[in-house]
Amino acid sequence: MITVRFGDADAVTGDGQKVKVPAKLALMQRGPVIPVVISPDQTFAAALQAASKPIPQPVTGFALVDTGATTTCIDATVAQKMGLAPSGTAKLSSVSHEGTQCLTYPVQLFFPAWNVGLQAARAMGVTIANQGIIALVGRDLLQNCVLVYNGADGSFTLAL
Amino acid sequence: MAEASTFEAQLPALLSQHAGKYALVHGTELVGVFDTEANALAAGYQKFGPVPLYIRQVLPEEQKASAPALVLGILTAA
Numbered sequence: 001m002i003t004v005r006f007g008d009a010d011a012v013t014g015d016g017q018k019v020k021v022p023a024k025l026a027l028m029q030r031g032p033v034i035p036v037v038i039s040p041d042q043t044f045a046a047a048l049q050a051a052s053k054p055i056p057q058p059v060t061g062f063a064l065v066d067t068g069a070t071t072t073c074i075d076a077t078v079a080q081k082m083g084l085a086p087s088g089t090a091k092l093s094s095v096s097h098e099g100t101q102c103l104t105y106p107v108q109l110f111f112p113a114w115n116v117g118l119q120a121a122r123a124m125g126v127t128i129a130n131q132g133i134i135a136l137v138g139r140d141l142l143q144n145c146v147l148v149y150n151g152a153d154g155s156f157t158l159a160l
Numbered sequence: 161m162a163e164a165s166t167f168e169a170q171l172p173a174l175l176s177q178h179a180g181k182y183a184l185v186h187g188t189e190l191v192g193v194f195d196t197e198a199n200a201l202a203a204g205y206q207k208f209g210p211v212p213l214y215i216r217q218v219l220p221e222e223q224k225a226s227a228p229a230l231v232l233g234i235l236t237a238a
Contacts, residue, residue, distance in 0.1 A: 043198070047205035069227040085212045087201060089164070091224045099224055106201055121197045124225060136227065 002034060002113045005155035023154025032149060032156040034111060036063035036135050038074055040084060041106035041119065056082035061134035063109065065147060065158060069138035072109070076125035078134050079105050090124050102126060109135060116160060162188055163214030174218045185214040193218065 006026035013019055021029075039058040040048070048055050059078050066073075071090065079086075084105045091099030102124040110117040118141050128136065148157040163185040167174075170190050174183055182200040184191040186208060194200040197215055204213040217223065 041201070043202050043205055044210055047210040051209045053210060066227065066229065068229060069225070071225040071227070073227060085210055087197075087213050088215045089161070091222060092227055102225075119198075121201070124227075126227070136229075138225075138227070 001157060001159035002111070003155060003157040004032070004034065005153065006030065024151055025154075027151060027154045027156070032065040032147075032158075033062040033133060034065065034113060034137075034158065036061060036137075037110040037112065038078060038082070038134060039108045039110060039117070040082065041108060041121075044085060044106060056084070058110070059134060061129075062132060063111075063135035063137050064128075064131075064133045065142070065156070066136040066138055067142065067147070069136045071122060071124055071140050072120040072138040073124045073126045073128065073136040074105060074107060074120075075129040075134045076103070076127055077129055079103070079107075079125045086125070087122065090122060092124070092126075109137070109141070114160065161214070164216075166190060167214070167216050171218070175220060178218045181218050182215055183218055185216070 006023040037058045037060050040056055045055050059082060084107065086103040087106050088104045089101050090104050091101055104122040104124055106121050107123045108117045108119055120141060128134070144160060146159040150156060166185050166188050167183060174193065178193040182194045182197045184194065184200040184204050186204065191207065192203060194203060200215045201213065204215070
C-alpha cells in the first residue's frame with residue numbers, strides 16, 4: 001500500500017512573495033502521481049537478449065493515476081528512445097473524436113514504493129512528458145487496486 | 161498498415177472459429193491465433209525476433225480506449 005500526502009509546498013507569487021501552498025491544493029494541481037520505472041516487457045527483453053541486442057535502460061519518472069483512462073499509457077517519446085517495438089495499435093475514442101490511432105507497447109511498470117512490477121500488455125503511446133509524467137496508470141491496471149483519493153487531506157492511497 | 165488490412169480481410173473467418181482470441185499478423189501473413197496476448201507476443205518474438213508485431217483481439221469491432229484528459233487537449237495523443 002502506498003499513501004502519498006503532499007506536504008505544504010513553497011511557491012513564489014508574481015510579485016516575488018513566498019507563500020505556502022496547502023497540501024490539498026498541491027494534490028489538486030499535481031494530481032495523484034507516483035514514481036514509476038518503465039522497462040521493456042520481459043518477453044521482449046528476452047528476445048533482444050537472444051538476438052544479442054542490448055536491452056534498453058529503464059526510464060524513471062512519474063505516473064499519474066488516471067481513473068478516466070481505460071488503458072495504461074506511456075509517453076511515446078520514451079518508448080521511441082527506449083527502442084521499444086510496438087505490438088499493435090489502439091484507438092482512443094471520445095465524444096468529439098471518433099478515434100485517434102496510437103501504437104501500443106508491451107511494457108513493465110515498476111513502482112519502487114511498492115517494490116512491485118506490473119505488466120501492461122498494451123500501453124498506448126501518447127504525448128504526456130510535457131506534463132511532467134511519463135505514464136498514465138489506467139483502469140486496466142487499477143482493476144486490481146484500491147484507490148482512496150482524500151482531497152480534503154491532500155493525500156491518496158493506492159493498494160494492490 | 162499492411163497488417164491491419166490483412167487482419168480485416170481475415171476477420172470474418174477468424175470470428176467464426178476464434179472469437180475472443182488474439183491474432184498475430186506479420187506483414188501480409190496471419191501467423192497464428194493464440195489464447196492470450198502474452199502467448200501471441202512470445203510466439204511472434206520467437207519467430208521474428210525483437211521486431212514490431214501486430215496483435216489484435218478477434219472481435220467484431222476494434223475495442224476503443226478512452227482517456228478523457230487526452231481527448232480534451234490537456235494531454236495530446238501521439
